[in-house]
Amino acid sequence: MLRRILLSRFVLVPGAIVAVAVVWSLYAALHAHGVVTGTVVGPDGAPIAGATVMLIELNFTTNQERARTTTGADGRFRFDNNRSHYIQVRAEKPDVGRSPQRQVRLYFAAQDVEVREPLRLEAADAPRS
Amino acid sequence: MDHAAAGPALRAPARPGARAGAKRRREAALAWLLLAPALAVFLLYRIIPLGWNAILSLQEWSPFKPAVWVGLDHYREMLTEDPTFWEALANTLWFTASAPVGIAIALGIALLVNTDVRGRDVYRTFVFISYPLMTVAVGIIWRWMLDERVGLFNYALRSVGLIEQPIPFLQSFELALPSVIVANIWQIVGFYMIILLTGLQTIPRNLYEAAAIDGASARQQFFRITLPLLRPSLFLCFVIGVMSSFTSFDLVYVMTNGGPGHSSELLVTYLYKAGFEMTRFDYAAALTVVQFALLVALTWIGNKASGGDAGAVERG
Amino acid sequence: MKRPPAWPIHAALCVVSFFMLLPFYWVLKTSLTGENIFAYPPSLLPVAPHPFFYVDVWYYIPFVRYFLNSVIVSAMVVAANVILNAMAAYALTRGFRGRKLVILLLLSCMMIPFQTTLIPAYLLTGKLGILNTYLGLALPMFSTIVCIFVFKASFDAVPRSLVDAARIDGLAEWRIIWKIMLPLSTSAVATNVILSFIWSWNNFLWPLVVTRDPLLQTLPLGLARFLSYHENTTGALYAFCILVLAPGILLFLLAQKEFIRGLTSGATKG
Numbered sequence: 001m002l003r004r005i006l007l008s009r010f011v012l013v014p015g016a017i018v019a020v021a022v023v024w025s026l027y028a029a030l031h032a033h034g035v036v037t038g039t040v041v042g043p044d045g046a047p048i049a050g051a052t053v054m055l056i057e058l059n060f061t062t063n064q065e066r067a068r069t070t071t072g073a074d075g076r077f078r079f080d081n082n083r084s085h086y087i088q089v090r091a092e093k094p095d096v097g098r099s100p101q102r103q104v105r106l107y108f109a110a111q112d113v114e115v116r117e118p119l120r121l122e123a124a125d126a127p128r129s
Numbered sequence: 130m131d132h133a134a135a136g137p138a139l140r141a142p143a144r145p146g147a148r149a150g151a152k153r154r155r156e157a158a159l160a161w162l163l164l165a166p167a168l169a170v171f172l173l174y175r176i177i178p179l180g181w182n183a184i185l186s187l188q189e190w191s192p193f194k195p196a197v198w199v200g201l202d203h204y205r206e207m208l209t210e211d212p213t214f215w216e217a218l219a220n221t222l223w224f225t226a227s228a229p230v231g232i233a234i235a236l237g238i239a240l241l242v243n244t245d246v247r248g249r250d251v252y253r254t255f256v257f258i259s260y261p262l263m264t265v266a267v268g269i270i271w272r273w274m275l276d277e278r279v280g281l282f283n284y285a286l287r288s289v290g291l292i293e294q295p296i297p298f299l300q301s302f303e304l305a306l307p308s309v310i311v312a313n314i315w316q317i318v319g320f321y322m323i324i325l326l327t328g329l330q331t332i333p334r335n336l337y338e339a340a341a342i343d344g345a346s347a348r349q350q351f352f353r354i355t356l357p358l359l360r361p362s363l364f365l366c367f368v369i370g371v372m373s374s375f376t377s378f379d380l381v382y383v384m385t386n387g388g389p390g391h392s393s394e395l396l397v398t399y400l401y402k403a404g405f406e407m408t409r410f411d412y413a414a415a416l417t418v419v420q421f422a423l424l425v426a427l428t429w430i431g432n433k434a435s436g437g438d439a440g441a442v443e444r445g
Numbered sequence: 446m447k448r449p450p451a452w453p454i455h456a457a458l459c460v461v462s463f464f465m466l467l468p469f470y471w472v473l474k475t476s477l478t479g480e481n482i483f484a485y486p487p488s489l490l491p492v493a494p495h496p497f498f499y500v501d502v503w504y505y506i507p508f509v510r511y512f513l514n515s516v517i518v519s520a521m522v523v524a525a526n527v528i529l530n531a532m533a534a535y536a537l538t539r540g541f542r543g544r545k546l547v548i549l550l551l552l553s554c555m556m557i558p559f560q561t562t563l564i565p566a567y568l569l570t571g572k573l574g575i576l577n578t579y580l581g582l583a584l585p586m587f588s589t590i591v592c593i594f595v596f597k598a599s600f601d602a603v604p605r606s607l608v609d610a611a612r613i614d615g616l617a618e619w620r621i622i623w624k625i626m627l628p629l630s631t632s633a634v635a636t637n638v639i640l641s642f643i644w645s646w647n648n649f650l651w652p653l654v655v656t657r658d659p660l661l662q663t664l665p666l667g668l669a670r671f672l673s674y675h676e677n678t679t680g681a682l683y684a685f686c687i688l689v690l691a692p693g694i695l696l697f698l699l700a701q702k703e704f705i706r707g708l709t710s711g712a713t714k715g
Contacts, residue, residue, distance in 0.1 A: 156541055167593065168547075170529065254701065
């Protein structure tokens with residue numbers, strides 16, 4: 001009779017849901033260091049060193065800049081302490097231009113993420129797309 | 130009846146009368162003991178509140194002052210000085226009057242589902258699934274579907290060309306209550322359908338066959354066989370509909386909160402506001418008494434109209 | 446006997462199903478795409494769906510807190526219902542003086558809706574000192590009359606000979622309930638569980654009145670509060686709706702038969 005209870009749909013379905021939840025939580029816990037990386041490129045596509053990148057944390061109603069960093073020689077940047085699940089990144093370099101604000105939505109807070117599309121700087125007086 | 134028939138036969142029947150009496154008392158005591166917790170809950174939360182409402186409605190009382198007997202003052206105020214009460218009453222009655230519409234729709238659906246089509250269980254699920262849902266969520270969904278700017282209804286009506294300007298359903302004095310009623314019917318039609326289906330399935334098939342042999346048309350069969358035999362189920366649906374119009378707090382609170390003005394205020398939302406927003410518990414108690422009396426009256430009228438025997442009650 | 450053709454019936458039922466399911470589809474679509482909040486005209490199929498509104502709901506509101514509160518209260522209600530109702534129904538299957546009176550009393554209590562008892566129930570809960578507690582939230586729902594009758598119908602169907610034999614063997618009453626009645630009434634237990642769970646899970650008015658502490662709020666309260674803070678302006682509201690509806694729908698799909706049986710047996714009063 002115990003076996004019949006265990007195999008009934010009332011146990012299997014919630015059990016499956018709990019199992020999925022546990023696996024997902026483990027995955028999230030292992031990948032939540034708050035690392036955000038990406039590349040900044042110029043209007044021609046070449047990586048830009050020394051550009052300032054800003055990390056903006058989004059609340060329901062407010063945007064708040066959380067951190068700033070500069071790109072290295074290869075045009076890549078890295079933030080280490082992101083705690084939010086909904087951020088925006090923006091890059092700029094004087095004389096070269098600024099990039100549009102890019103939304104990065106994560107599956108869980110502080111997810112390690114690589115911003116795939118590089119942030120493309122455009123000249124300040126170029127027409128916005 | 131109540132004793133194990135084998136019991137006394139196995140024991141030496143010394144003074145069987147006293148023994149039987151003691152046993153019966155013990156059984157009765159045990160039964161009351163088992164009933165006690167459930168009865169306590171009902172005593173506390175159903176029966177005592179009825180009396181408390183009545184008493185409180187005749188007093189002037191607030192949580193920090195002692196009670197003062199004022200007799201029928203609250204009722205007088207309600208009936209003569211409170212237009213909101215009359216509006217809430219009228220709205221509640223309109224709501225109740227919409228129950229037959231929902232029941233008729235559900236009857237149509239039940240008749241369709243009852244015809245042994247393939248997949249009838251699936252259809253039944255689709256129609257019934259709205260009923261066990263959280264009414265707050267249902268209210269939010271409908272509130273947004275009826276939205277003036279982005280609602281589905283306005284979009285559909287405008288694309289078909291029926292209207293030019295979007296209709297502010299929930300902000301209009303005339304349409305707020307009907308909108309709530311439509312949402313309520315959407316949610317409850319599944320419940321009506323289930324009850325009517327159960328009722329339909331108790332009607333013996335051979336009645337229809339005999340009528341068909343006698344040459345009765347489908348329409349005659351419906352009116353002469355189906356409807357009369359469904360009367361208990363229809364009455365039950367009506368009672369449920371009346372109860373629903375007296376208890377649809379969640380829907381009104383989320384969709385319109387009684388507004389605009391008080392055009393969608395129901396007695397139940399008004400008594401909540403009187404008690405918990407205006408903190409006039411005594412007045413709210415009076416409103417509750419009136420509401421309950423109305424509920425009982427409507428149910429009694431429905432009972433009489435359906436033939437006098439309240440549903441398929443199995444006595445005992 | 447001539448049977449009506451099937452396809453018009455299917456067509457009519459499809460139209461009905463369409464209207465009944467349309468709100469669900471629309472809410473699901475909006476929770477995945479976030480359009481229709483500002484965009485007009487809305488599109489019929491989801492455009493660029495993404496699950497990030499659900500992530501928003503998870504982090505921006507204390508969803509877990511509300512969920513746990515609802516679960517705790519509902520668990521208390523379900524457990525109490527099964528125990529109290531089984532005891533009461535068992536007592537009603539025995540004969541004793543006043544049995545008919547009790548049944549009549551219970552039937553008439555069915556006519557008293559919860560909203561009618563609201564004010565005194567609130568005052569009583571205050572007097573008992575359990576306002577703003579889990580117990581205060583759960584206590585009024587500890588027993589439902591419909592469920593008692595569901596159990597009674599099921600217990601009445603148990604053959605008397607079994608019960609009598611057990612009593613001759615000297616079994617105490619509560620063991621009779623536990624070892625004989627309940628195992629033979631699993632569907633009645635399931636009906637009890639589902640009806641009391643759904644009632645407690647969806648209850649909005651009572652938690653609205655009884656809770657003061659925002660941390661004690663249950664799901665329906667959380668949803669209504671969310672609506673009043675954020676109006677219609679975010680897809681997260683609709684994701685919240687879906688998350689709130691999902692357990693109810695899941696439970697219903699798992700236990701449809703028991704749920705329907707409970708409603709209709711309560712309807713025919715035994």
